[in-house]
Amino acid sequence: MLKGIxxxxxxxxxxxxxxxxxxxxxxxxxxxxxxxxxxxIKEDFENMLKLVTEENKVYQxxxxxxxxxxxxxxxYESLQETxxxxxxxxxxxxxxxxxxxxxxxxxxxxxxxxxxxx
Numbered sequence: 001m002l003k004g005i006x007x008x009x010x011x012x013x014x015x016x017x018x019x020x021x022x023x024x025x026x027x028x029x030x031x032x033x034x035x036x037x038x039x040x041i042k043e044d045f046e047n048m049l050k051l052v053t054e055e056n057k058v059y060q061x062x063x064x065x066x067x068x069x070x071x072x073x074x075x076y077e078s079l080q081e082t083x084x085x086x087x088x089x090x091x092x093x094x095x096x097x098x099x100x101x102x103x104x105x106x107x108x109x110x111x112x113x114x115x116x117x118x
Contacts, residue, residue, distance in 0.1 A: 041048075041061075051057040052072050059070040071079075085091050101107065 048057075048059060048070065052059065052070055053074075056072060056075060058075075061068045061070060086095075
């Protein structure tokens with residue numbers, strides 16, 4: 001269960017969404033932003049969770065004071081791993097060099113790479 005300050009939004013006996021605002025929440029999925037009443041979010045939360053976990057949808061939930069993002073746990077772990085990798089100076093520098101090489105068109109075709117294997 002997620003804990004907040006001002007209220008709890010129950011979706012099933014086993015699942016609760018707690019929010020920090022009363023009234024309307026702003027929901028957006030990718031670039032489409034939709035404002036919906038809390039009651040509608042409560043009724044659609046299980047479907048939202050299914051879309052997040054099965055189709056990698058991302059929802060931004062906003063109120064007048066707060067904002068949060070609903071992503072799958074798998075995506076969260078992936079973001080954490082990316083942050084960890086980018087915190088390694090050698091990895092970050094190697095990635096920056098690679099991106100610069102791509103920008104400068106200093107790349108090899110698949111045929112060139114496979115030709116070196118033969």
